[in-house]
Amino acid sequence: MSIEVRNITKHFGDFVALDNVSLEFPTGELVALLGPSGCGKTTLLRIIAGMEIADAGEVHFHGEDATQRDVRERKVGFVFQHYALFRHMTVFDNIAFGLRMKPRAERPSKEAIKDKVMALLKLVQLDWLADRFPAQLSGGQRQRIALARALATEPKVLLLDEPFGALDAKVRKELRRWLRRLHDEIHVTSIFVTHDQEEALEVADRVVLMNHGRVEQLGTPAEVYDTPASPFVFGFLGHVNLFHGRAHDGWLHVGDVALEAPDQAGAANAPAVAYARPHEIELDRYSPGQQGIRVQLLRALAFGSVARLELEREDNSELIEVEIPTELYRKLALIEGESLVVRPKKMQVFLDPRAAAQAGAPTIAGST
Amino acid sequence: MAGATTILTKPVAGASVAIDVQRNRRSTEEHPAVKWGLIGLAVAFMLLFLIMPLVTVFFEAFRKGVGVYLAALSEPEALSAIKLTLLIAGIAVPVNLVFGVAASWAIAKFDFRGKALLITLIDLPFSVSPIVSGLIYVLVFGAQGWFGPWLQAHDMKVIFAVPGIVLATIFVTFPFIARELIPLMMAQGAEEEEAAIVLGASGWQTFWYVTLPNIKWGVLYGVILCNARAMGEFGAVSVVSGHIRGQTNTMPLHVEILYNEYQFAAAFAVASLLALLAFVTLGLKSFVEWKARAEHEILPLEAPRT
Amino acid sequence: MSRRTRHNVLPGFNLAMGYTLFYLGLIVLIPLSAAFIKTFALTWAQFWGAVSTPRVVASYQLTFGASLIGAAINAFFGLIVAWVLVRYTFPGKRILDALVDLPFALPTAVAGIALTALWAENGWIGSLLKPLGIKVAFTPLGVVLALTFIGLPFVVRTVQPVLEDLESELEDAAASLGATRWQTFVHVILPTILPALLTGFALAFARAVGEYGSVVFIAGNLPMKTEITPLLIITKLEQYDYNGATALAVVMLLFSFVLLLLINVLQWWANRRAGRES
Numbered sequence: 001m002s003i004e005v006r007n008i009t010k011h012f013g014d015f016v017a018l019d020n021v022s023l024e025f026p027t028g029e030l031v032a033l034l035g036p037s038g039c040g041k042t043t044l045l046r047i048i049a050g051m052e053i054a055d056a057g058e059v060h061f062h063g064e065d066a067t068q069r070d071v072r073e074r075k076v077g078f079v080f081q082h083y084a085l086f087r088h089m090t091v092f093d094n095i096a097f098g099l100r101m102k103p104r105a106e107r108p109s110k111e112a113i114k115d116k117v118m119a120l121l122k123l124v125q126l127d128w129l130a131d132r133f134p135a136q137l138s139g140g141q142r143q144r145i146a147l148a149r150a151l152a153t154e155p156k157v158l159l160l161d162e163p164f165g166a167l168d169a170k171v172r173k174e175l176r177r178w179l180r181r182l183h184d185e186i187h188v189t190s191i192f193v194t195h196d197q198e199e200a201l202e203v204a205d206r207v208v209l210m211n212h213g214r215v216e217q218l219g220t221p222a223e224v225y226d227t228p229a230s231p232f233v234f235g236f237l238g239h240v241n242l243f244h245g246r247a248h249d250g251w252l253h254v255g256d257v258a259l260e261a262p263d264q265a266g267a268a269n270a271p272a273v274a275y276a277r278p279h280e281i282e283l284d285r286y287s288p289g290q291q292g293i294r295v296q297l298l299r300a301l302a303f304g305s306v307a308r309l310e311l312e313r314e315d316n317s318e319l320i321e322v323e324i325p326t327e328l329y330r331k332l333a334l335i336e337g338e339s340l341v342v343r344p345k346k347m348q349v350f351l352d353p354r355a356a357a358q359a360g361a362p363t364i365a366g367s368t
Numbered sequence: 369m370a371g372a373t374t375i376l377t378k379p380v381a382g383a384s385v386a387i388d389v390q391r392n393r394r395s396t397e398e399h400p401a402v403k404w405g406l407i408g409l410a411v412a413f414m415l416l417f418l419i420m421p422l423v424t425v426f427f428e429a430f431r432k433g434v435g436v437y438l439a440a441l442s443e444p445e446a447l448s449a450i451k452l453t454l455l456i457a458g459i460a461v462p463v464n465l466v467f468g469v470a471a472s473w474a475i476a477k478f479d480f481r482g483k484a485l486l487i488t489l490i491d492l493p494f495s496v497s498p499i500v501s502g503l504i505y506v507l508v509f510g511a512q513g514w515f516g517p518w519l520q521a522h523d524m525k526v527i528f529a530v531p532g533i534v535l536a537t538i539f540v541t542f543p544f545i546a547r548e549l550i551p552l553m554m555a556q557g558a559e560e561e562e563a564a565i566v567l568g569a570s571g572w573q574t575f576w577y578v579t580l581p582n583i584k585w586g587v588l589y590g591v592i593l594c595n596a597r598a599m600g601e602f603g604a605v606s607v608v609s610g611h612i613r614g615q616t617n618t619m620p621l622h623v624e625i626l627y628n629e630y631q632f633a634a635a636f637a638v639a640s641l642l643a644l645l646a647f648v649t650l651g652l653k654s655f656v657e658w659k660a661r662a663e664h665e666i667l668p669l670e671a672p673r674t
Numbered sequence: 675m676s677r678r679t680r681h682n683v684l685p686g687f688n689l690a691m692g693y694t695l696f697y698l699g700l701i702v703l704i705p706l707s708a709a710f711i712k713t714f715a716l717t718w719a720q721f722w723g724a725v726s727t728p729r730v731v732a733s734y735q736l737t738f739g740a741s742l743i744g745a746a747i748n749a750f751f752g753l754i755v756a757w758v759l760v761r762y763t764f765p766g767k768r769i770l771d772a773l774v775d776l777p778f779a780l781p782t783a784v785a786g787i788a789l790t791a792l793w794a795e796n797g798w799i800g801s802l803l804k805p806l807g808i809k810v811a812f813t814p815l816g817v818v819l820a821l822t823f824i825g826l827p828f829v830v831r832t833v834q835p836v837l838e839d840l841e842s843e844l845e846d847a848a849a850s851l852g853a854t855r856w857q858t859f860v861h862v863i864l865p866t867i868l869p870a871l872l873t874g875f876a877l878a879f880a881r882a883v884g885e886y887g888s889v890v891f892i893a894g895n896l897p898m899k900t901e902i903t904p905l906l907i908i909t910k911l912e913q914y915d916y917n918g919a920t921a922l923a924v925v926m927l928l929f930s931f932v933l934l935l936l937i938n939v940l941q942w943w944a945n946r947r948a949g950r951e952s
Binding site for chain 2: 687693709755758770884920923
Binding site for chain 2: 049071088089150153
């Protein structure tokens with residue numbers, strides 16, 4: 001079942017949680033709503049579920065207007081951030097709950113409920129836990145039971161609120177893969193909310209990036225990572241180096257170095273910022289006449305396959321982070337304290353009227 | 369790597385110091401003399417103030433023999449006092465239970481303005497003197513009160529009659545159940561209820577299958593305390609009852625009358641029943657606390673909302 | 675995120691809230707307002723006359739004085755009882771713990787006659803004190819005694835949880851820095867539990883001021899000497915002096931409200947001190 005939201009707006013007092021958001025979620029896809037906390041992603045999920053009512057806008061399920069539909073009538077599966085398992089019920093009773101609450105006429109027989117619950121427990125690979133109570137399960141197990149419970153009533157839509165947020169890193173990674181495989185198996189239209197960019201990029205078919213109640217970008221993981229539509233997206237998806245300078249006639253002037261910026265052919269001496277990921281920067285040992293930004297190698301973390309180098313610009317002391325293959329690092333035989341030059345191989349330049357004001361700001365942005 | 373090794377050894381040394389502190393707990397323990405002195409003081413204080421009075425009740429009750437004791441309990445006025453006390457608790461506890469559940473549902477599961485004020489107002493009867501609690505009902509329903517003339521014209525009586533006793537008892541026991549349930553339900557949050565609703569349960573189904581099982585010990589706890597106060601209330605009831613023997617005398621009032629008539633053995637006999645009630649209350653209370661704690665351990669609260 | 679109005683999918687708010695307000699108004703607010711409305715009908719001179727006669731003032735002195743002393747005794751012994759129950763194990767501890775709530779559970783009239791029988795001149799304890807020339811029953815001392823009895827659980831039950839939450843690391847730290855056990859108690863433990871102790875003290879005091887049942891039997895009820903304010907209200911009622919009784923009730927109500935406010939502030943402070951605001 002496809003989902004569409006049109007012009008959704010939601011305020012909490014003075015706070016704008018969602019600002020005229022319109023999105024389409026095609027049938028059978030697994031979509032991530034990604035953004036920092038407070039960006040409105042959870043509110044949007046709850047509005048789709050019918051647990052929150054939008055100030056304005058519409059929600060359509062399969063082309064039908066469902067805006068006025070009660071949460072119970074929307075028949076969505078919802079997985080809560082802290083699972084919200086019924087703590088006084090066994091795992092079995094938790095999963096059977098939705099079926100048992102149906103009106104008598106629609107309610108399956110006891111045997112049918114039992115078969116269904118056991119099938120679901122097999123699906124989430126926890127059939128041996130049927131008689132346990134939620135408190136006796138690990139976090140990852142609880143998460144899977146919450147998912148099985150949501151699937152019991154055969155929802156056409158599955159909504160997950162930070163499904164892995166409360167788990168430790170190792171379990172999170174396992175469950176991520178497991179959720180992806182499960183989705184490939186059952187193919188229910190699914191939306192999950194996360195603030196973890198790695199999680200979104202790894203699991204989802206498509207990613208919706210949100211900030212301050214607005215959609216910043218929508219696309220496949222490769223699209224949003226490789227061609228971020230805004231400085232925010234660039235900063236939010238992985239590490240990035242910022243080069244403040246002036247765009248003029250297809251060139252970006254950073255310090256006394258000119259970098260090619262064909263996108264900004266029309267710019268005339270405008271403040272601009274270039275964004276380049278650490279692995280999109282090439283570097284060389286400094287020798288007079290070398291083109292590039294002069295830096296000093298502060299520290300090198302050369303283990304694993306990638307060497308991470310911390311560099312300090314010689315003109316303004318801003319930090320630059322560069323990643324090169326460890327092999328290359330060894331071959332270059334660089335020493336900490338040495339002078340180098342760096343050149344972005346690939347970068348994206350955004351005009352920024354406030355760039356001048358931010359000249360003193362640290363140049364490494366991003367999140368892990 | 370050599371640098372890293374030295375860094376690693378430091379926390380290990382720190383840990384061993386910590387273990388020493390653990391083993392040598394003496395430093396944060398009192399000298400045995402101090403310890404046992406304090407225990408002795410606490411026990412002596414409780415012996416003097418709590419246990420001795422309790423023993424006195426039973427001693428005085430049986431002082432003149434079991435025959436007098438049983439006679440005091442089986443005389444018609446005592447029986448009618450017992451019946452009236454049970455009747456009043458039987459009305460006051462259920463109405464306050466319904467109120468407590470409704471109030472805690474509204475307060476704990478929803479957000480609205482003035483919540484703190486509402487909680488304070490619910491607690492208000494606790495800070496009102498029992499005498500004043502009785503008096504305000506006299507002002508409303510008494511012969512000189514707001515509805516007095518109207519009640520008289522319709523040949524109805526509230527003050528110096530059972531309805532007045534019931535009302536005064538409801539007032540003094542008003543907050544008991546609500547104040548147990550409000551913090552409990554607030555701590556539990558509303559996620560489980562939301563989950564039930566999303567899974568298609570109706571409001572009543574959600575309350576019955578999800579909320580109630582989670583608060584059952586809290587409900588029972590509140591009911592026990594509410595009942596003890598309802599059966600034992602003296603001051604408020606004394607103001608509105610009129611002390612009509614066989615009609616508006618509750619057990620505590622009956623105790624007072626017998627005592628003032630110097631029928632000490634009979635007074636303490638009826639008092640011993642109320643003391644038994646206190647024992648049962650304390651026992652049940654401890655049981656419920658233990659039970660709730662045990663279930664809390666098996667079924668701990670999930671992490672609260674972020 | 676959407677923290678502010680999260681729960682609007684749950685049904686029953688209007689019903690539950692409506693019933694709560696209706697019942698609260700009917701049982702508590704309207705009757706309580708009756709006392710104030712009745713008092714507003716009095717002139718200031720009438721009101722002042724009713725609440726400031728020497729007999730009334732003597733009753734205030736006894737009621738508040740005995741309540742303060744009782745609450746202070748409870749603050750001291752209640753702290754010791756709470757400390758012993760939290761920190762030590764000894765035989766009979768669980769029964770003792772359960773017994774702390776006895777004054778909540780025992781009807782006040784029963785407590786009243788039991789205390790009287792015990793401390794009267796011919797009682798077990800009273801007869802021991804008589805040769806020493808100490809009279810307890812039917813003197814202000816008896817009032818203090820009864821008010822100590824009914825206030826005991828308040829201090830113990832407010833201090834106990836705070837003591838339980840107290841991190842033993844703090845005491846370890848103090849000991850490792852060279853503090854003696856007594857210094858640790860005075861400088862580390864006491865400041866931490868002080869808000870709770872004061873809250874318990876205020877609760878015990880508030881309860882004592884309004885108390886009636888456990889006091890009237892042991893007090894002797896002599897005007898100007900051992901007559902508490904609640905009893906005076908009853909006396910005025912029995913003399914059909916509704917105005918006088920109501921005026922006194924309003925004084926007590928106002929005092930209760932001020933105390934309630936104070937207790938709320940103390941509790942807020944206690945929670946902050948315990949780091950529970952997050």
